Amino acid sequence: NGTAYTFTVTATNSVGTGLASAPSGSVTPKGPQTITFANPGTQMFGTTSSMGASSSSGLAVSYTAISPTVCSVSMAGAVTYLATGFCVIQADQAGDGAYMSAVSVTQLFAVTAGLPGAPLVGSATAGDKQAMVAFTAPAMTGGGAIVGYTVTASPGGATGTGTGSPIVVTGLTNGTAYTFTVTASTSAGPGAASAASNSVTPKGAQTITFTN
Numbered sequence: 001n002g003t004a005y006t007f008t009v010t011a012t013n014s015v016g017t018g019l020a021s022a023p024s025g026s027v028t029p030k031g032p033q034t035i036t037f038a039n040p041g042t043q044m045f046g047t048t049s050s051m052g053a054s055s056s057s058g059l060a061v062s063y064t065a066i067s068p069t070v071c072s073v074s075m076a077g078a079v080t081y082l083a084t085g086f087c088v089i090q091a092d093q094a095g096d097g098a099y100m101s102a103v104s105v106t107q108l109f110a111v112t113a114g115l116p117g118a119p120l121v122g123s124a125t126a127g128d129k130q131a132m133v134a135f136t137a138p139a140m141t142g143g144g145a146i147v148g149y150t151v152t153a154s155p156g157g158a159t160g161t162g163t164g165s166p167i168v169v170t171g172l173t174n175g176t177a178y179t180f181t182v183t184a185s186t187s188a189g190p191g192a193a194s195a196a197s198n199s200v201t202p203k204g205a206q207t208i209t210f211t212n
Contacts, residue, residue, distance in 0.1 A: 035053055036105075037061075041109055043109060043111050045083065046114040051091070063091055065089060088108045089107050112144075113143045115186065116186050117141075118184075119138050119194045121135050123198060124180050126201055133166055133197055135182045138184050148162065148163055149165075149185070152182075181196055182194040
C-alpha cells in the first residue's frame with residue numbers, strides 16, 4: 001500500500017509466451033482505515049472541551065460542527081458551546097497516499113444551561129435589624145432562565161432571597177457594619193458572587209417622650 005504500480009500483460013500458448021503489452025496506467029493500492037469517536041456526553045453552555053476521535057491509520061482526524069448555532073469546533077477538535085440544545089460533531093479522515101478515506105463518524109450530545117455570571121451589586125441601605133440591597137442581573141445567564149437571587153451578609157452569613165432587585169436581608173444586629181454579596185441561580189445552580197456592596201450599619205429606631 002502506498003506504492004504506485006503499472007502493469008503489462010503477456011499471453012501464453014503451447015509455443016510459449018508472447019510479447020508484453022504496453023504498460024497500464026499507474027495505480028496505488030491503499031489500505032482501509034476506521035475512525036474511533038466516543039460520545040463525550042452532556043456538556044454545559046459557556047464551557048469548552050476537546051473531542052478525542054482517532055483513526056486506525058494514525059493520521060490526524062478533522063472535525064466539523066453540523067449544528068453551528070449550538071457549538072463550534074476547530075479542525076483540531078476544540079469545541080465551544082454557544083447555546084443550549086443538541087451539538088452534532090462529525091469526525092473525518094481524508095486518507096493519504098497509503099490509506100483510503102475513512103467513513104465519517106458523527107456524535108450527537110446535549111448542551112445544557114450553565115452557571116450564570118455574577119450580578120452587579122448596587123447600593124445597600126440599612127434599616128432596623130435589616131438592610132435592603134439593590135443589584136443588576138448578570139450579563140451572562142448561562143443559557144438558562146434565572147430562577148432566583150441570594151443576598152448574603154458579611155459578617156454572620158444572614159441571607160435574603162428573591163426573584164429580583166431589591167432584596168431585604170433580615171436578622172441583622174443593630175450597631176454592626178455589614179457588606180453584602182449577590183448570587184444568581186439557574187437550573188444548573190448558583191453562579192459566582194458579586195463584588196461586595198458598600199458597608200452599612202443597621203440601627204434601631206427611637207422615639208422621644210416630651211412632657212409639658
